[in-house]
Amino acid sequence: MRDDSDEDSEATATLTSIRVGDGPGFSGEAYEPWLFQTMLNELSERELGVGFIYSILDLFANRHQLTDVAVVLVNEGFGTQMFRLGGEAVTTDMAAHLNASPGVYCEPDTVPAAECDAVRTACQLALSLHLARFSAAHDPLTNISNRRSFDEALEVAAARSARYGWAFTLVLVDLNSFKAVNDKFGHEFGDHLLRQFGFALRQAVRQGDTAARVGGDEFAVILSNAEGHESSGFTERLKGHLVALGNAIEFTTGTATSPRDSTDPSELLRMADARLYEKKGIRIA
Amino acid sequence: MMSRTEEDFELELRSLPGVLNVGITKHSNGNVNVVTLVANSKDPLATRSAATQIASLYYPEAAVVVEDANRTLNDARGEGPRVALIRADYDTTDGFCEVQLSVDGRTGIGRAGSGPLIGGAEATLAALRDLGYDVPYSLMTVTNVTNGRDWPVIVTLRSLANDADRFGIARSEDDLVSAVKATLDSLNRFLSTLEQRGL
Numbered sequence: 001m002r003d004d005s006d007e008d009s010e011a012t013a014t015l016t017s018i019r020v021g022d023g024p025g026f027s028g029e030a031y032e033p034w035l036f037q038t039m040l041n042e043l044s045e046r047e048l049g050v051g052f053i054y055s056i057l058d059l060f061a062n063r064h065q066l067t068d069v070a071v072v073l074v075n076e077g078f079g080t081q082m083f084r085l086g087g088e089a090v091t092t093d094m095a096a097h098l099n100a101s102p103g104v105y106c107e108p109d110t111v112p113a114a115e116c117d118a119v120r121t122a123c124q125l126a127l128s129l130h131l132a133r134f135s136a137a138h139d140p141l142t143n144i145s146n147r148r149s150f151d152e153a154l155e156v157a158a159a160r161s162a163r164y165g166w167a168f169t170l171v172l173v174d175l176n177s178f179k180a181v182n183d184k185f186g187h188e189f190g191d192h193l194l195r196q197f198g199f200a201l202r203q204a205v206r207q208g209d210t211a212a213r214v215g216g217d218e219f220a221v222i223l224s225n226a227e228g229h230e231s232s233g234f235t236e237r238l239k240g241h242l243v244a245l246g247n248a249i250e251f252t253t254g255t256a257t258s259p260r261d262s263t264d265p266s267e268l269l270r271m272a273d274a275r276l277y278e279k280k281g282i283r284i285a
Numbered sequence: 286m287m288s289r290t291e292e293d294f295e296l297e298l299r300s301l302p303g304v305l306n307v308g309i310t311k312h313s314n315g316n317v318n319v320v321t322l323v324a325n326s327k328d329p330l331a332t333r334s335a336a337t338q339i340a341s342l343y344y345p346e347a348a349v350v351v352e353d354a355n356r357t358l359n360d361a362r363g364e365g366p367r368v369a370l371i372r373a374d375y376d377t378t379d380g381f382c383e384v385q386l387s388v389d390g391r392t393g394i395g396r397a398g399s400g401p402l403i404g405g406a407e408a409t410l411a412a413l414r415d416l417g418y419d420v421p422y423s424l425m426t427v428t429n430v431t432n433g434r435d436w437p438v439i440v441t442l443r444s445l446a447n448d449a450d451r452f453g454i455a456r457s458e459d460d461l462v463s464a465v466k467a468t469l470d471s472l473n474r475f476l477s478t479l480e481q482r483g484l
Contacts, residue, residue: 049292051291077300078300080325081299081305084306084308087308091323091390092389095323199338
C-alpha cells in the first residue's frame with residue numbers, strides 16, 4: 001500500500017489498495033500546466049461538470065499510461081462520490097477500499113502525489129460547480145426547473161416567438177385541494193404527492209418542453225411549437241402518468257399561447273392564470 | 286464528451302441517498318444500456334426504485350443495477366457477489382433469446398437460438414461465460430412443470446468432468462425468466478465457490 005507517507009513502496013498492488021494524493025489540497029507547488037490548460041479549454045467550451053471529471057481522468061491516465069484511475073471526492077451535498085476512468089462502475093470491493101478517504105487512486109502507482117492532489121482538487125471544483133448550477137436551476141423536491149429558470153425559459157421562448165413567430169403554449173397547473181390533503185395527511189405525504197406529480201410532469205412533457213414548479217402546489221409548463229388546443233394532449237398524458245403512479249390528485253390548468261395571445265411573458269402568465277382561476281370558479285360554482 | 290443531459294442524469298443519480306458511484310454502459314449504437322449504482326444505502330430497493338424512475342425519464346430502455354457497497358463486509362462472512370439478471374428477451378422474429386447478467390459491476394450478454402426455455406438456459410450459460418466464468422457444465426434438460434403460468438421450471442446441468450448433475454428450480458413471470466433463474470439457481474453454489482477462490 002502506498003500513500004503520501006509511503007511513496008517508495010512497490011507499485012504492485014491493485015487499484016483498490018493504492019492511495020495517492022490525499023493531502024490537504026491544491027498548493028502552488030502542485031501547479032500542473034497540462035491541468036490548467038485543460039480547465040481553460042473546457043471552460044471556453046462549456047461549464048465544468050461531471051463530464052469534466054471523466055475528461056481529466058482520461059487525460060491523466062493517458063499522460064501517465066495508467067491502466068486504471070479513480071478519484072474519491074467528498075462533497076457537502078452528496079457525501080462521498082467515486083469516479084472511475086471511462087465512467088465505469090467501481091466494484092463493490094473497490095468501493096469498500098476507496099471509501100476510506102478522498103484522493104486519487106492510480107494503477108500503476110507511478111504518479112507524483114502533488115499531481116494527484118491537483119487532479120483531485122480540479123475534480124472537486126467541477127463537481128461542486130455542477131451541483132451548484134443544478135441546484136440553482138432546479139426545485140430540490142421534484143428535480144424539475146424552479147421558478148427562476150422557468151422565468152428565464154419563458155423570456156427566451158417569448159422573445160423567439162416575437163421575433164420569428166414560433167408558437168408555444170404556456171400551461172399553468174394548479175393542484176386541487178392540495179392544502180386540504182396536506183392538512184389531513186401531513187406535510188410528508190404532501191411532499192410525496194408533489195414528488196410524484198413532478199415525476200409525472202417530467203414524463204408528460206416532450207423533449208424541448210420545460211416543466212417547472214413555480215409555487216407550493218403550482219406548476220408551469222412551456223410546450224414548444226404548440227398551439228393552445230395541443231395542450232389537451234399534454235393534459236391527457238399527465239393524467240395517464242399520474243394514474244400509473246397511483247396518484248389520485250386532481251389538477252386544473254390554464255393556458256395562454258404565444259404569439260396569438262401575446263408575446264409578453266408577464267401578459268401570458270396573467271392570461272393563463274386568469275383562465276386557470278376561471279376554470280376553478282366554474283368548478284366551484 | 287458527455288452531453289449536458291448525460292451529465293445531469295449522472296448528477297441526479299448521484300444525489301440519491303447513499304449512492305457512491307455511477308457506471309454507465311452503452312450499446313455500440315451509443316444508447317445507454319446499463320446503469321450501475323454502487324450504493325451504501327440502508328434501503329437498496331428504494332434506491333433502485335428511485336434510480337429506475339430517473340433512468341426512465343432519460344433512457345427508458347436502460348436497465349438499472351444497484352450494487353450494495355456494504356456487501357464486501359458480507360463477503361468476508363462467506364457470501365460472494367451475486368449474479369443478477371438484468372434482462373431477458375426473446376425475439377420472436379429470429380427465435381433468439383438474449384440474456385444479460387451482472388455481477389459486481391460487470392455485465393455479460395449471452396444469446397442462444399432456441400425457444401424461451403432451452404434458449405433461456407443456454408443464453409444464461411453463455412452470459413456467465415461472457416462474464417468470465419469457466420462453467421464446466423452442459424445443459425441436459427429444461428422442463429416446465431406444466432403448460433400454465435406460475436408453474437416452476439426445472440433445469441438440469443451435467444458436469445463435463447463427470448456425470449454429476451446439478452438441478453435448479455425457479456418460478457417467475459414467464460418461461461424465459463424462469464429458465465434463466467433456474468439455471469442460475471443450479472449453479473448458485475458452484476459460482477459462490479468460484480468467487481471465494483477468486484476465479
